[in-house]
Structures are given as C-alpha cells and as structure tokens.
Amino acid sequence: MSDVLARICDDKRALVASRKFARPPGEVEAAARAADPPRGFVRALREAVAAGRYGLIAEIKKASPSKGLIRPDFDPPALARAYREGGATCLSVLTDEPYFQGCDAYLVAARAAVDLPVLRKDFMVDPYQIAESRALGADCILIIMAALSDAQAQEIEEAAIAHRLDVLVEVHNREELDRALALKSPLLGVNNRNLKTLAVDLATTEALAAHVPADRMLVAESGLYGPADLSRMAAVGARCFLVGESLMRQEDVTAATRALLA
Ligand SMILES: O=P(O)(O)OC[C@@H](O)[C@@H](O)c1c[nH]c2ccccc12
Numbered sequence: 001m002s003d004v005l006a007r008i009c010d011d012k013r014a015l016v017a018s019r020k021f022a023r024p025p026g027e028v029e030a031a032a033r034a035a036d037p038p039r040g041f042v043r044a045l046r047e048a049v050a051a052g053r054y055g056l057i058a059e060i061k062k063a064s065p066s067k068g069l070i071r072p073d074f075d076p077p078a079l080a081r082a083y084r085e086g087g088a089t090c091l092s093v094l095t096d097e098p099y100f101q102g103c104d105a106y107l108v109a110a111r112a113a114v115d116l117p118v119l120r121k122d123f124m125v126d127p128y129q130i131a132e133s134r135a136l137g138a139d140c141i142l143i144i145m146a147a148l149s150d151a152q153a154q155e156i157e158e159a160a161i162a163h164r165l166d167v168l169v170e171v172h173n174r175e176e177l178d179r180a181l182a183l184k185s186p187l188l189g190v191n192n193r194n195l196k197t198l199a200v201d202l203a204t205t206e207a208l209a210a211h212v213p214a215d216r217m218l219v220a221e222s223g224l225y226g227p228a229d230l231s232r233m234a235a236v237g238a239r240c241f242l243v244g245e246s247l248m249r250q251e252d253v254t255a256a257t258r259a260l261l262a
Pocket residue numbers: 059061121122144170191221222223224242243244245246
C-alpha cells in the first residue's frame with residue numbers, strides 16, 4: 001500500500017527547501033512580525049462552546065486526494081462570507097497545491113473577507129512554514145502527529161508559540177494521541193480519515209474520545225455529512241467539528257452551514 005501522507009510530506013520538504021532559497025528565513029520572520037495580529041482561534045472555539053453552541057471549523061477546500069475536484073466554482077472570499085453567515089466559528093483553508101489544489105493566496109483572500117480566525121491547513125514539516133503561515137495571516141496551524149517525530153512536533157509547536165499561533169494537534173490512533181498529549185496545545189483533533197490510506201471511519205473519534213483529558217478540547221474531523229453525524233460525535237463528548245467536503249458540495253453554503261448546526 002502506498003502511504004499517501006509520506007508522499008505528500010516528501011514533496012512538501014522539497015517545496016520548503018526551494019521556498020527557503022527564494023525567500024530566506026530572516027525575511028519571512030520579519031514578515032511574520034509585521035503581519036496582522038492573530039485572531040484567537042482557540043478562544044473563538046471556547047467561547048462558542050461556553051455559550052452552549054458547537055464550535056464549527058468550516059473548511060475551504062477545492063479538491064482532495066481521495067475525492068478529486070470537490071468544488072469547481074471556487075471563490076474563497078465568497079465561501080468565507082457564506083460560512084460566516086451560516087454560523088461557522090472559525091475557517092480552515094487548504095494551502096497545499098499538489099494534492100488539494102490549494103494556495104497561499106486563498107488563505108489571504110478568505111481571511112481578508114471576514115473577521116473569523118483562520119487555520120492554515122497544510123503539512124508542516126519545518127519551522128520555516130510556521131513563520132510563513134503567520135506572515136500569510138494564519139491564526140492557527142496544524143500538527144499531524146502521523147507525519148512527525150516527537151522532536152519535530154515539539155519544535156514546530158515551539159515555533160508556533162513564539163509566533164502566537166494556536167495549534168491544532170491531529171491524531172488518528174491511541175499511540176498518536178499519547179504522543180500528542182506531551183505537547184502544550186489545548187486543541188486536539190481526531191481525524192476520522194486515515195491519512196495513510198484515506199479511509200474514513202467515525203468510530204475513530206468514538207474510540208479515542210474517552211482517552212482525551214478534560215483539559216483538552218476535542219475536535220472531531222472529517223467525514224461529517226449532517227447533523228446526525230455531529231450528534232454522534234457529540235455523544236462521546238465532541239463539541240467542536242472540522243467539516244469540509246459536505247459543505248463544499250452545496251450550492252448554498254450559508255444554508256448548508258446553518259442546517260448542519262441546526
Ligand atoms: O472534507 P472532510 O471530510 O469534511 O474533512 C475536512 C478535514 O477534516 C480534512 O480536510 C482534513 C483533516 N486533516 C487533514 C490533514 C490534511 C489535509 C486535510 C485534512
């Protein structure tokens with residue numbers, strides 16, 4: 001079986017090397033310090049949950065390795081506004097180009113269109129990408145435990161903290177969860193999609209939820225298609241959700257987001 005995640009991360013390391021050459025780390029660090037201040041990503045989710053609502057991270061995603069092209073008419077600022085209108089708490093924007101047809105400019109444009117905090121959804125393999133994310137305006141970055149050693153995850157998290165970025169730490173099994181708990185971030189995502197095989201199973205969150213300590217915020221990720229799926233995840237304690245494809249496929253994204261949260 002070909003490991004999709006390993007392939008994506010190999011390509012990402014090559015891309016980062018060329019970006020570092022084109023734009024040296026010192027320059028990116030300076031741009032990060034000059035960027036618009038971070039909007040509290042974790043804070044927004046906490047406030048939604050404290051108010052008795054679900055925290056919804058709504059994803060702007062044009063295509064994916066498992067589904068191919070998801071949304072042909074792709075207008076990130078319009079989608080950002082539609083998500084906000086529909087009641088999303090935060091946005092997630094894919095910036096990976098080769099596998100998700102994303103790009104950095106989509107994040108910049110989506111964030112400029114609304115006041116919501118934004119997650120840069122990409123594959124972080126090098127602290128350089130953290131400064132780069134902040135320079136783009138990102139408010140949160142993703143750490144995928146399956147892609148990193150403990151030392152790499154820690155190094156990337158420290159870079160994020162130094163740049164005042166929040167971190168969504170993503171796991172898919174018990175071993176990754178235990179490793180994730182050595183990190184500082186309060187935001188813990190359980191991806192129902194296995195990034196090595198791309199298979200989706202909501203039982204993943206059900207199996208791991210009980211092992212997430214009370215001081216972490218559980219985010220159920222991927223494969224959520226309607227209110228019944230959210231209820232199923234809520235039954236094991238999830239109050240925050242990361243949803244992409246099912247909303248991206250709807251013509252009226254505002255109505256679909258409202259319906260999902262109803
Ligand atoms: O489109 P879905 O099935 O609603 O999933 C959204 C999000 O969870 C998914 O895009 C995702 C979760 N973790 C990732 C890591 C990399 C790329 C993508 C992802």
